[in-house]
Amino acid sequence: MKKLLVYLCVISLIICTLPIRISAVSPVSQKRIVLTFDDGPHPKQTRQILDFLDKYQIKATFFVIGTNVRQYPDVLREVEKRGHEIGNHTNTHSHAARLDSNTLEQQILDCEREIFLQSGVSAKLFRPPEGALNDQMRAIIRNLGYTNVLWNLDTLDWAHTPPEQIAEYVISNAKNGDIILMHDYIGYNSPTLEALELFVPELLEQGFTFVTVGELLALK
Numbered sequence: 001m002k003k004l005l006v007y008l009c010v011i012s013l014i015i016c017t018l019p020i021r022i023s024a025v026s027p028v029s030q031k032r033i034v035l036t037f038d039d040g041p042h043p044k045q046t047r048q049i050l051d052f053l054d055k056y057q058i059k060a061t062f063f064v065i066g067t068n069v070r071q072y073p074d075v076l077r078e079v080e081k082r083g084h085e086i087g088n089h090t091n092t093h094s095h096a097a098r099l100d101s102n103t104l105e106q107q108i109l110d111c112e113r114e115i116f117l118q119s120g121v122s123a124k125l126f127r128p129p130e131g132a133l134n135d136q137m138r139a140i141i142r143n144l145g146y147t148n149v150l151w152n153l154d155t156l157d158w159a160h161t162p163p164e165q166i167a168e169y170v171i172s173n174a175k176n177g178d179i180i181l182m183h184d185y186i187g188y189n190s191p192t193l194e195a196l197e198l199f200v201p202e203l204l205e206q207g208f209t210f211v212t213v214g215e216l217l218a219l220k
């Protein structure tokens with residue numbers, strides 16, 4: 001009988017301490033998420049996004065196009081000065097899967113040179129336009145020393161999706177380790193800033209920490 005009592009006490013102790021152990025393994029503060037912005041820099045849209053990010057002390061990753069860098073070098077320098085990460089998105093946003101290997105390589109190198117000339121940054125992250133990739137491209141990109149970066153959550157801001165719809169999509173799907181695709185250069189009526197204003201405070205409230213792609217990869 002005495003043995004049985006001791007046994008029951010031990011079992012109940014284990015059950016009582018179990019939830020504490022589980023919560024200690026995965027604290028809410030461990031949730032990390034990345035904001036990425038493609039196709040810039042743009043003198044108005046990029047700066048508005050930079051101001052927004054500063055307001056919340058968030059760092060993001062910007063995948064820039066070489067020709068836009070050449071046109072707006074001051075904006076690229078601002079992205080760098082404000083502590084954000086810069087990645088390569090080709091020189092003219094050509095659909096990478098349709099290019100022959102030499103042209104793709106040149107597209108990447110031209111953008112790389114432009115980024116370095118204007119900001120002194122040696123970009124090592126690459127995002128193919130439209131996410132198009134095949135094995136040959138992967139090999140070229142790897143040989144140039146780049147890491148390919150795609151995404152988990154496509155906000156469809158480039159298709160002028162209403163900001164409320166973008167926010168709802170991100171809030172209901174966001175999970176630890178996700179990479180969110182957005183754009184800081186959209187021809188007209190960009191919903192991006194308004195969508196950020198709707199979902200970023202909510203994700204912060206939920207315990208998410210915003211990190212750059214580089215920081216996320218270092219954590220993995």
Ligand SMILES: [Zn+2]
Pocket residue numbers: 038039089093129130
């Ligand atoms: Zn793009």
